[in-house]
Amino acid sequence: MxxxxxxxxxxxxxxxxxxxxxxxxxxxxxxxxxxxxxxxxxxxxxxxxxxxxxxxxxxxxxxxxxxxxxxxxxxxxxxxxxxxxxxxxxxxxxxxxxxxxxxxxxxxxxxxxxxxxxxxxxxxxxxxxxxxxxxxxxxxxxxxxxxxxxxxxxxxxxxxxxxxxxxxxxxxxxxxxRPRYPVALPPADGDNDQVKDAPTAPTPVVLGIDDLRPLPRATRIARTSREGVRLLEEHRDGYIDELWLDHDLGGDDTIMPVVTLLEEAAFHGRPFRIGVVFVHSSNPIGAETVVRSLVHWNYRVQRATA
CATH class of the missing domain: 3.40.630.30 (Gcn5-related N-acetyltransferase (GNAT))
Structure with missing residues (x-):
């Protein structure tokens, strides 16, 4: 067990x-x-x-x-x-x-x-x-x-x-x-050779920027806007399957520095490669601001519940 x-x-x-x-x-x-x-x-x-x-x-x-x-x-x-x-x-x-x-x-x-x-x-x-x-x-x-x-x-x-x-x-x-993606299990006894030779599916890259929620789908989570910017910069040249964003990040911190990074990348002709951006904030006005800003720069955006 x-x-x-x-x-x-x-x-x-x-x-x-x-x-x-x-x-x-x-x-x-x-x-x-x-x-x-x-x-x-x-x-x-x-x-x-x-x-x-x-x-x-x-x-x-x-x-x-x-x-x-x-x-x-x-x-x-x-x-x-x-x-x-x-x-x-x-x-x-x-x-x-x-x-x-x-x-x-x-x-x-x-x-x-x-x-x-x-x-x-x-x-x-x-x-x-x-x-x-x-x-x-x-x-x-x-x-x-x-x-x-x-x-x-x-x-x-x-x-x-x-x-x-x-x-x-x-x-x-x-x-x-639980997130949709399956959890990788260790091979059963006696199956090691078969598993070793089998092709391995790539693990989806699911990033979350949220100060509180567990975001079980996420493979990496940042809890502040500063951490979020750094997390995105680490994935600048890769593909992000999903990006989950919360507007309010505690105190005076918000997701807007992250949104600005995404906007500036698109403005310079090198938008981040993201499958879907999910905005799950409980702040409806802030969430709408994020959605409008990113849709303007042709990111695929959905409102969602984390």
Whole structure:
């Protein structure tokens, strides 16, 4: 069985697999300090005590070994400030993602970035087809994370029991599908010679420039306009099958320096060779500006949902 990495280094933070009972003190303190924050939406909080935390960590080890649940601590400077996990769904090839933060770690986009990193890691697994996030319609913070990352509403269904204290009784199910391109699998035993001699299809070049979304289709992702310009310059003389662009890149940063690079290349008679540019921004005015600018220079552009 192929499993995700034990540690996913994200620069300013990391996702780290819980290390059994050696993590008891950190996990217990994290939950203890977050009880008031979690109680409205997490029914398991009513059972919180030392025994419950030790049992949780023991189950984390068992679940990881079986592939049933992959649970990570969200850590800053080595200190856990939240948790996230991917639970095997009822339908084959799917997992449901859960996440929460210590109240002191909220309000700065950490949950979104952590779930984005978890989603990227899950889509490296060969059996993954889709991810889902399930939230109460009244839990606006959880809903915002899902929307920012491109999870689209699939259906609404009765919420699982027991209900959380603030629960409405309804669960919103949002889904993010795996990219269309197949994942290369290692050859089966005994097939090495045959595979070695077989022609290999080229890997599509799919570039994404987005500050938050996981963009599972992308082979490379830039999170700022500066990184985006550098990423395109690296592919100046090659062919880009798909280029995914978001307008708002956090703070005052936007995609416009990247758009300017594409425009100037076309103006000088050497446009970038791109199959399709997908604009998936949630900013309709900014997205329309990008579409109009690139269409003017004869790039093939589509509006899309990441």
């Amino acid at each position: 192929v499993r995700p990495r034990n540690v996913i280094d994200c620069g300013a933070f990391a996702l780290r697999r819980w290390r059994g009972q050696s993590d008891f003190a950190a996990a217990f303190t994290l939950i203890e300090e977050s009880l008031t924050h979690l109680r409205p939406w997490e029914p398991w909080v009513a059972s919180h005590d030392e025994e419950h935390t030790r049992a949780l960590l023991a189950r984390c080890d068992t679940w990881w070994a079986s592939g049933e649940v992959y649970t990570y601590a969200i850590a800053e400077d080595g200190v856990p400030v939240g948790m996230c996990q991917a639970v095997r769904a009822d339908e084959p090839g799917g997992r449901r993602v859960g996440y929460w933060l210590h109240p002191a770690a909220t309000g700065r986009g950490l949950a979104t970035r952590a779930v984005a990193a978890l989603a990227e890691e899950m889509f490296t697994l060969p059996d993954m087809v889709y991810l889902e996030i399930v939230h109460d319609p009244a839990n606006t913070a959880s809903a915002a994370v899902a929307r920012r990352l491109g999870f689209t509403e699939l259906r609404r269904e009765p919420a699982a029991l027991p209900l959380a204290p603030a629960g409405s009784g309804t669960a919103v199910v949002r889904r993010l599908d």
